[in-house]
Amino acid sequence: MSERYGNHTRVYTVRDFLEDTGEVVVDIVQHEHDSPMMLFSRDAHVGMEFSLTGPRVHFTIPPREQDEPVALFADATAIPALVSIFDRTDGKLPGELYLVAGDRAAVNEITLPGDLRLTHINPEDTGDPQPLYTCARALENPTSYVVWAAGERAEMASIRSYFRDEVGMDKSRVSVAGYWRIGVGNDEIDRARKKFYERKRAEGAKLEDFNDLDAGI
Structure with missing residues (x-):
């Protein structure tokens, strides 16, 4: 994000992707605090330009047999x-x-x-x-x-x-x-994730091999 938002980054889940129009849908829960994402979401308007990185590997329900609970x-x-x-x-x-x-x-x-x-x-x-x-x-x-x-x-x-x-x-x-994480800011989490990903990539791991919970946060 820009200086107005403290040059912070945030990780969000894409709720839906509209292939015909190239649009993505992201849920942002609104609250009263002036966090970087709250400021950004209040400023957002049609025609606004910003950069996205990713996507990170999306995890879903593990493979299962039909009707397996x-x-x-x-x-x-x-x-x-x-x-x-x-x-x-x-x-x-x-x-x-x-x-x-x-x-x-x-x-x-x-x-x-x-x-x-x-x-x-x-x-x-x-x-x-x-x-x-x-x-x-x-x-x-x-x-x-x-x-x-x-x-x-x-x-x-x-x-x-x-x-x-x-x-x-x-x-x-x-x-x-x-x-x-309770008591830990998102910026600290993102920095720890970045270091973890860089180390694992240097070790030859693929993104799909990463487990985010192993980042030591």
């Missing part, structure tokens, strides 16, 4: 990614979705695929600092699912460790990403 764990920051995934299903996605979000209206706007059961958790109604991790540990017969999770980095790391290390699931059946 999924276990999805997400907070409000992952809603655009969920919508993008759901838009590309065949209309059915058996399994469980655990979603932590305070904005009930945003939750109600999600069109759930058939056979997917939603458990909505309002963060104001729980004193649990990691409610998604708690739901993950309570999941019965976890190895019968493929797992997808996205949200706060520390909680996502706990979820990944549980399914991979304690349950013993293969990494091909567990896809987890951390979007933000």
